[in-house]
Amino acid sequence: MKILIDADGCPVVDIAINLGKKYNIKTVIMCDTSHIINKVGVETVILSKGSDSVDFALVNKMSKDDIIITQDYGLAAMVLSKGGYPINQNGLIYSNENIDQLLFTRHLSKKIRNSGQRTKGPKKRTKDDDTKFKEGLIYLIEKIIY
DSSP states (O other): EEEEEEOTTTTHHHHHHHHHHTTTOOEEEEEETTTTTOOOSSEEEEOOTTTTTTHHHHHHOOOOOEEOOOOOOOHHHHHTTOEEEEOOOOBOOOOOTTTTHOOOOHHHHHHHTTOOOOOOOOOOOHHHHHHHHHHHHHHHHHHHOO
């Protein structure tokens, strides 16, 4: 098992690294050249900029039972199809039960934006979001380990 982080714009990199160390799980940061993140003792994979370059590299690097941290619904769907466990930065664990609805909502929001209308952006991040993420990641780690 590994923890792979889609690190472009990810606010929970340090939390994930700390939990990876606590549970002795290899943690890999994956980002493009516009978000270079270097952390001591953690493998960092830097990819060239490009539409979804990090996403496809991440899917190619992952194995069954890996945990993937991402806020990208499309990537989460690919991870699920390969037997991985995707979770977002707010602790939402993507599953086969919720991914279709999330993808459909994303599609509707895109249609609304393309028609010239506005949609609500994300809420401001809080400490509670960090706590929910940490709890969700611990849940996944322990579910896989035990």
